[in-house]
Amino acid sequence: MCGIVGFIGNKKDAKEVVLSGLTKLEYRGYDSAGISLFNSKFRSFDIYKDFGRVQKLIDLTKNTLKSNIGIGHTRWATHGKVTKENAHPHYSQSKRFIIVHNGVIENNEELKSQYLSDSFFYSETDTEVIAQLIETFTKQLNVENAILTTLKLLEGSYALLVIDTQTPDTIYAAKNKSPLVLGKGDDGITIASDLMALLGYADQYIALADHTFVVAESDSVKLYNLNHELQPLIYLEIDLDESSTDMGEYQHYMIKEIYEQPSVVRRIVQNYFNHDKINISADILKDIKASDRIYILAAGTSMHAGYVGKYLFEELTHIPAEVHIASEFAYHTPLLTAKPFFLMISQSGETADLRACLLKTQKLNYKTLTITNVKTSTLARESNYFLELFAGPEIAVASTKAYVAQVAVLSILCNTLSDQNIDLIKELTKVALSIENFLATQDISSLVHDKITKRNCFYIGRTIDYYTSLEAALKLKEISYIQTEGFAAGELKHGTIALIEEGTPVIALISSKEISKNTRSNLNEVISRGATTMIISLANTSQESDDIILKDVHPLLTPMVMVVPTQLIAYYAALERGNDIDKPRNLAKSVTVE
Incomplete structure (x- = not known):
């Protein structure tokens, strides 16, 4: 859940490339930041770092x-603390080796005890x-073999960039x-944890x-496996548009991405429908039809889309479906049916909990489909099948347009x-x-100002609205820090109503x-106990006193519309409190640690 960028070249300044990339990737982690650059005057590497942005x-x-190399x-x-x-x-101890790392080394304490008991550590990090290990092994090995020896000892996850100050x-x-x-570009080699950092370079x-292990110089790259055997270099063209990562006229990425949702839905239609032909592999359809149960695995917002997917599968296909929290499924798998099919949903396609699930299902030879926004991601590449969301880059940590895209793609599949x-x-x-009509005609900022005034809040709904209430509650708590829960409306009287106070x-x-x-x-039950209420409805279910009324859509597609006002409620609640909307505290976008 960190952003890393490295550059080596001849013409461009490494500082420019690295800082530009880190700025684009800051949503992946923003507790602290650092950079190391080669100082040509003193023939040494300078390190600049601090907590903060x-x-x-x-x-x-x-x-x-100007520097030719930096990470x-x-x-x-x-x-370790921030x-x-x-x-x-x-x-390393002598400061010969400089390193940046995304991931978690699970056996770092054992490695310390076994190999580094006499070493001094500057930080609390894994x-x-x-x-330190690389430096220790260079006493007997050359640098490449010292790194490879170290890599073979590491348990856990890592994306690493390493500089040897002697070369x-x-x-x-x-x-x-x-x-x-x-x-690879005309001016050098850039290595990063996300494709967005490469744009322009x-x-x-x-x-x-x-x-895999890479040795990169300004004009050459060698790719190895961990046995130090050369691997082929197969490059793909970058097809991202750099303007899609700009904030444009908007104050925050989140509000920009909320307003992009109508165009996202239209883009999905354009990419999945070609007149009478639907662009979904016949093999996907065949394997799902052959299954006796769909197991939907996801986390956070994607899991809430998964609940809607369950509803759609059972209503439209009559195939039973279950939704499981990925981090639980990976380590406590329930009893499975005879012919399961696994559907994994992830905005980034890099969710570590889902990766653990994927490895488990692959060992059991079950078929898997990933729905993701990033076609180059690990889950997209490693699943049997994948379907793309076509939502475009989502920069705000709190997901909005990816959720709507997930529900849209699930509806097409079902x-x-x-x-x-x-x-x-x-x-x-x-x-x-x-969605477009609502965004163009209804300003709900004053409604939020008047009604979202307490430290706690509840969303309620029944059937498919209950699933939307879960996502609505997550969005409000993520960025406003208001403790919010989504409940099945009929369950209020079974305990939760005890939390209702005046206002x-x-x-x-x-x-x-x-x-x-x-x-x-x-709702009347909570009004009689002092609650401040708000109603979001569709035209065909509305009453004149409802606070937000949306144009009607097909009953199975209502989550895509009903969620949009709740996204804006979260946005305006956070804005009023002066919070960092795009980078809420303690969160990061691409959850690559378990």
Whole structure:
């Protein structure tokens, strides 16, 4: 859950490339940041680091000389507190080796005890163990073999960039579980934990596989496996648009991404429908139809989309579906049916908990499908099948457009497997129009100001609205820090109503006529106990006094529309409190640690 960037070249300044990349990747971790640059005047490497944001590095390095080589890092703390000492880069005892690392070394204490009992450590991190081991092994081995020997001892995950200060013309890199991409451009080699960091500096890339080792110079790259055997270099063209990562006219990435949702839905329609043909592999459909149960594995926002997916599968295909928290499934797998099919949902395609699930299901020879926003990601590459979200880069840590995209793609998949033949081109177009209409005509900032005033808040809904309430609650707690829970409306009276006090906000989601009276009755129960309430409804379920009324869409597609006002409620609640909306405390975007 860290951002790492390295550059080696002849023309461009490494500082410019690394700091630009770190700024683009800051959503991956922003507890602290650091950079190491070669100082040509003194023939040495300078290190600048501190807790806080990349802007500190920009300020610290204003007067540095142009450098041909550098590595940098933004941290999301796992080992050790958020301090300058624990910020990357780290170095070996003599400071010969400098290193940045994304991941977790699970056996770092054992390695310390076995190999480094006499070593002095500058930090509390697991990363420093790697640097110390490399230096220890160079007493008997050359640098490449010392690094390879170290890599074979590491248990856990790593994306590494290593510099040997004695050879300031080389960056060494290695990858296992944590993402790492290598980019090639006219001006040099860039290595980073995300493709976005390569934009503007590389036009081709390689998504590195696990257990690979790279030796990069300004004009050459060698790729090895851990047995030091050369591997082929197969580059792909970078097809990301750099403008898609800009904030444009918006104040925050989150609000930009909320407003992009209608175009995301339309892009999905364009990519999955070609007149009468649906662009989903026949093999995917065949394997799902042959299964007796769908197991949906995900985490966080993606898991909430998974709950909607369960609803869609069972309503449209009549195949039973279960949703499991990835981090639980990986280590406590339930009893499985005879012919399971596994569906994994991840915005980044790098979620470590899901990767653990994937490895487990692969050992059992079960078929897997990943739905992800990143076609170059580990899960996309390693699953049997994958479906792309086409949401474009999502920079804000709190996911919005990826959730809507996940539900849209799930609806297309389930409808394709169904015999109900819903005209999804028409119905998804109505979804895009409903979202667009709401965003263009309803300003809810004053509503949030008046009603979201307490330390606690509840969302309630029934059936498919309950699943939306879970995502709505997560969004509000993520960025406003208001303790928020989503509940099935009928469950309030079974305990939760004890938490209702004078002024407690309770927001009801009502998208179905069938349960409208029931949910409104539950709302009256909390009103009589002093709650401040808000109702979000569709036109066909609405009453005149409802706070937010959305244009109607197909009953199975309501989550894509109903969630949008809740995203804005979270946004305006956080804005009013002066919070860092795009980078909420303690969170990071791509969760690459278990």
